Amino acid sequence: MSTKVTLSLGYGKQLSKQKIEVPDGEPKPWDATVKTKVVGRAVPRIDGPLKVSGEARYTHDVRVEGMLHGAILRSPHPCAVIQSIDLSGAEKAPGVRAVHAMAKAGDRMIFAGQDIAAVAAERPEQARAALEAIAVEYELQPFVASTRGAMRDGAPVVHAAAVEEKRTGADEPGAEKAAGRLQGNIRPGRSQKRGDAKRALRAAKASFEATYETQCHTHSALETHGLMIRWEAKDAVTVWASTQAIFGVRDEVAAVFGLEPAKVRVITEFLGGGFGAKFGANAPGSAIAKAAGELARTAKAPVKIMLDRQEEHLCTGNRPDSIQTVRLGANPKTGAITAIHVTAHGSAGIGTGAGVGRNASAIYTKVPDVLVESADVFTHAGPAVAFRAPGHPQGAFAMESAIDELARQLGRDPIDVRLAHDTHPVRRWQLELGRERFAWNERRREAADLRSRNTRIRRGVGCAVSIWGDFGGPDARVTVSVARDGKVAVKCGVQDIGGGIGTVMAQVAAEVLQRPLADVRVDIGDSAFGPGVGSGGSKTTSSIAPAVRNAAEAAKAELAMIASRALEGASVKRLKWTEKGVGVGRQTLSWAELCKAIEGEAVVATASRPRTYGAFPKSFPGYPTPQIAGAQFAAVEVDTWTGVVRCSEILALHDCGRVMNEMTLRSQINGGIILGVGYALMEQRVLDPGLGVVLNANLEGYKACGIKDCPDISIVLTEVASGNNSTGSYGIGEPATIPTAAAIANAVGDALGAHVRSLPITPGKVLETLEAAANSSSNSEASK
């Protein structure tokens, strides 16, 4: 049921003929020999005019007849047992139409921000006011808010019983499930192993050990979590949701209310960001769908719950923090790394999933002995959830920092150390390209000169690399129709998280059917348009684009039969397709004439895409799909008097298979980098260890990058033909943010000659690092 097809695959000039087993019925994949005309171009997104005119209606903006506004009362305490709840005040409050208890007397609340009760009222301010009329008595319990504190013997225990790991479609596919037994607040989880790292470390002639820490990072999508539920019948609902997984919401709403999934319609016409946190119907730490549905049922009216900015920081997910000890063994003569051992702890609050990605385990494959162990540490804080490349930026920061520190210790160039241990040909090429494009050697010399002169302002450069996989799959069904008036329509119930998938869909259909882009209509954002795919794992484009191509090819095949009849039985194979229409010999049929010959309203074809069938030149570990390579270079300026770091430049070299749209692709890369800059230098959720509450649950105390914090960005796209699917596309959203913070940390290390081992790299930490370095060098002077 499959055929071996010879394709031209590879990257740059390294192209070769490869035999790929392609399922029957699959069009011949676009390989290196295929030049596309519309696909790959820098085309502005097709819904841009709606977004710049304010016409686009996001979930937050949707209004329906009789709509009520919901609000949720949250526990103010990090740990407390509810003694009593009195909802009667809320029931009597002005404008209130329904009240729903989300906790009961005796329940133990385990983070500040947990659901207590919900109300629905005619206006949002009435709903909020009614919450104040709810009387709750709590018995306060001991709590632990810091990760290190939770690891100590005798710390208050967050979960008394075993904890089932909760995973969403945004978690990295193929990542090991945590399986260890809970000990106190520590639950040993994922581990990745090759050889015997502990023995190799004991045998190593040189070694390096350091502990790196990263902070808790909130998604802070600008549109908060929220949804509206309207009961259409006893067993049917319509849901407007701010989600990055329409079908995930459908299934969860169906499960929560015991409905058939087919009776749940979910609409997300426009989405104000998600970054991994908007996968379910309920928010990660708040049962908003359950509340909205129950309130709507009681009030017999649609209920919308949109969380506010504070709630968004407390109960809708975050990137877990981490404490990672990295041990490297090396041969000082050759510079070869002989062992890597990473021990990582991180807190996903009351949730699970603190991981460290795969920089340590899967990039430096020439290192024979590797062990990466990670554990969840439970704290009394809102649960974490997948966040743009879950685990990877944390792990990249620690591992890439350790590589640089080892290189400094051994007196070697950090790029050379990476090249000596990484076998991915594209990443190696990116490092070489970056070295040249970024004027690496000259800038390193300049940094060394400034250090030796002990200048106030230092400059430095650093690089770091990323690994990701193509996780596109066969979930989606795309419908392409060609109507008698010649118009093309493409439909799929996928949502646009901001990457611009609708535009890519239009491009692919326009390419296959050779129609002007403006003649292609795209309908997305509604489960009624057929199965889509969740936007997690950077798999939207590679799940949807090939399905569009396959559906468009199927529609074209049906049009070919019509053409063949109209052209006096010409064989389908002899037809020549052009932008004007179709022909054989001197006979031609314009597109309009061809479409008029359609019997009925339209030719309609629905198609999926098969599982990924090619992974050239290198696969993702344990997964038969391409491994996506990336490298970023950072330049920083550090004021050694104030400790302020400014990231002035980033060069990003990324592989994204065949580029579908250069413009939206560039936007995604910019976004990944800018998120990474904030992670490196500014962002940190501050949880008061003494109070157990978040101190900066807002956007003035939680510092995301503003426009003046952005470095100058330049991008090198190294296209790869991997033979993975019919379009050759794969994702970029997550790869683009993985190496940024690590590259900046390494640049700071280059500038200072000493490494800041904790994110964010704040002025205080820079000054402490400088002071520690000065003390240790004066001590070593003294001991000489």
Next chain:
Amino acid sequence: MVDSKRMGRRERGGSPSEGEGAGEGLTRRGLFRRLGVAGTAAALVNSSCKVQDGELEAPAVDLGPDTSGAFGLDAAPLNFTLDGKAVDTKAEARTTLLELLRLDLDATGTKVVCDRGACGACMVLVDGVARNSCMLLAHDVAGAEVTTVAGLGASGELSALQQAFVDHDALQCGFCTSGMLISASALLRKGGGPGKAAGMTAAQVEDGLAGNLCRCGTYPHVVAAVLSVAKGERVDRVPTERIALGEDGSKPARAQKGGAA
């Protein structure tokens, strides 16, 4: 101070329209609201004196505070111009301009993100000045001309700036876009208008948009879009080199686009 318990009953039925000296009762909450309105202090002294004088016939039974009729709880008339059209509406004193726009006037192009002046997503032009609508009360714009993102273009057309945002992909999820456009429009107007601010620098654009937060990272494309409109010619800000299949990148495969201005 006023004993609201004793005065609770007497207050029923009182309303500002009955006049300040008419002996209407006061609750403590109503008192503060009135003080906020100004000009009522004399009446207060007056009515509290009456209490002390024992003019009330019987001790009042506590029916809880009644705030009906207190100024600010009921909507008061408000007129302003929204996107070129006259608005004749009512708003409570506590209602922010953002709430009025989104909830009452269904002008949802203006977004709510932080609701406390930290992100710029709710920006509108008030008499040509970019303001956070969450930090203004609805009554602050009485008589003013308010322009939201929907009013930037002339009669259904996109403005040059809006078109430049589309052309440069200066948006991703689009939730910050309205506010960005408002700030940038104000900046361009100050700089002389589209095509007339050739000397505008990237740093000036960054200053002008420093109050607008974006989480998708559209900033570089936003700067390019604004500069393009200011200068009247396309400016690109993120040099991108695409090494296509069959090329080796030994020399830049094609001319780098733009370059940091």
